[in-house]
Amino acid sequence: MDLDDLTPESLLSQGLQALRDLLGPTWQVTLQPPSQEARSARGLDALVQVQSEGDSVFTQLLIDLKKNITPRMVAEQLLPKVDLVRQVNHYTNPMVIAPWIAPRVQLMLREHGIGYIDLTGNVYLRVERPAIVLYTEGDTRAPRSAPARTSKATLAGPKVGRLVRLLADVAPPYRAGELADAAGLSLPYVSRLLDTLEDQLLIRREGRVITDVDWPQMLRARAEQLNLLRHNPYVGMVAPNGIPQVFNALHNLLTNEPSQIVVTGSYAARMVAPLAVGGQLMLYVPAGPHTPDEIGDDLGLLRVDKGADVLLLRAHDKVVFERTVYEGGVHRVALSQVVLDCLSGPGRMPAEGEAVLDYMETTTDSWRAPQLPS
Incomplete structure (x- = not known):
């Protein structure tokens, strides 16, 4: 899966085809013109109508396309948009389509009633009318070519373990420089790692001071990169x-x-x-x-x-x-x-x-x- 060649149109097309395949031939999945809800919630990319043949009841899916989605993006970007949409129309259902969605992000989306589709087979959609319940599991780890090219560090590699262990074993507050000295790592490397952990909502900072560490989830996330x-x-x-x-x-x-x-x-x-x-x-x-x-x-x-x-x-x-x-x-x-x-x-x-x-x-x-x- 090459993200450089994956356009928003291609991502939307592949995601909707996955939805059609799961629903079967008696369902229609149709792109709609932009609605007032879509105009109100900037950043939501498409409106899709889902309807069973012979049934006058339909639902609308407000699609948000993401090449990459992190827990922080869900909390700070997606949830405010979804709240706005639900204030305008309670019956419009939000859905995220991405190349791959991490298990922790999937859990956050399900907890907030947000559907999702990724191109590895992770799918969730729950609608009351018409009755739709979809839940499938795909890849639990990002495909090798899936992550976007970025300067941010990942949770893989031996040096990451030094910082993760330190964050788990010692209670905050502390600063990046103090962690770098204690772990024997360079300050630029530690800063990039902390940015990654903050994106995953595994740490929280006030200014430059780390004030909270979600160490149970951080240990789980680190373990996913290990064997x-x-x-x-x-x-x-x-x-x-x-x-x-x-x-x-x-x-x-x-x-x-x-x-x-x-x-x-x-x-x-x-x-x-x-x-x-x-x-x-x-x-x-x-x-x-x-x-x-x-x-x-x-x-x-x-x-x-x-x-x-x-x-x-x-x-x-x-x-x-x-x-x-x-x-x-x-x-x-x-x-x-x-x-x-x-x-x-x-x-x-x-x-x-x-x-x-x-x-x-x-x-x-x-x-x-x-x-x-x-």
């Missing part, structure tokens, strides 16, 4: 004497010779929010080429190609070792890192990540620092 086992190359091991013996060996190893070996994944989640039993023990280790085998020997593990019950993950970035917690005789990653790893992990791990998020929301004062480290 735990792909971004952290791992070595599979088997524990011949069982997982409890691995914990004993790990405790002794850390006592005698402290090193960067930290528990993450299901076992880390279970320390604060037990949801299930079993699963693979995942340990972050430094990213040296022979480190997993050396640590495996120290812990009494055997390397295997299949059937591993222990995974030694070469950390993709040093941030996974920051603000670790000593608990149960071992070190585990910080709760924000547990969430990121579980939400981006396989199997039942995303559910475990959500359980940890629930725990974090009820115990914020116990884990979130009141100010940035000096």
Whole structure:
């Protein structure tokens, strides 16, 4: 999907064709001349009449075409227009058509009764008369060629994790320069990242001061860009004497010779929010080429190609070792890192990540620092 070649006319045409395909041949979807509602709500691009054959009842869809739409655009641009339209005509239904609409934006649109269509198959429309209920799911991630070319940073890449972790682990207020110093990142890069987070309504600022962070949604948004086992190359091991013996060996190893070996994944989640039993023990280790085998020997593990019950993950970035917690005789990653790893992990791990998020929301004062480290 090449946005450079996607004109508003083409976007509208493809969106309406998707609507016709879903409704079927007994429905008519017809472009109408601009109405008073469209003239009143500048920026809404087309008026479409939807009617079933043989039925005198019809509905009108007021279309807003977007090449890209963010939560901030919904809150600050679209909702005021929609409120104005509904004051003029309660029976006109707003709808957004875009190449791709992110899951969080879809949720915001549904919550405000706004229909949407994107060209990957995400569709929502609910009308009382005539009775229409459409809801389909398409791509949950932006197609590779879909994002418009922009200088803004994205939530992908290892350096983003440093800022996301810091914003989650430390309560505001703070400024971009303070975050850049604490995270070891350049100020221009941090400024671009903060612009992106503000567009997603994940942070709020008063002037240059960040006053609020929606850290649960921010961690979810960051996790959507990750794949735990792909971004952290791992070595599979088997524990011949069982997982409890691995914990004993790990405790002794850390006592005698402290090193960067930290528990993450299901076992880390279970320390604060037990949801299930079993699963693979995942340990972050430094990213040296022979480190997993050396640590495996120290812990009494055997390397295997299949059937591993222990995974030694070469950390993709040093941030996974920051603000670790000593608990149960071992070190585990910080709760924000547990969430990121579980939400981006396989199997039942995303559910475990959500359980940890629930725990974090009820115990914020116990884990979130009141100010940035000096």
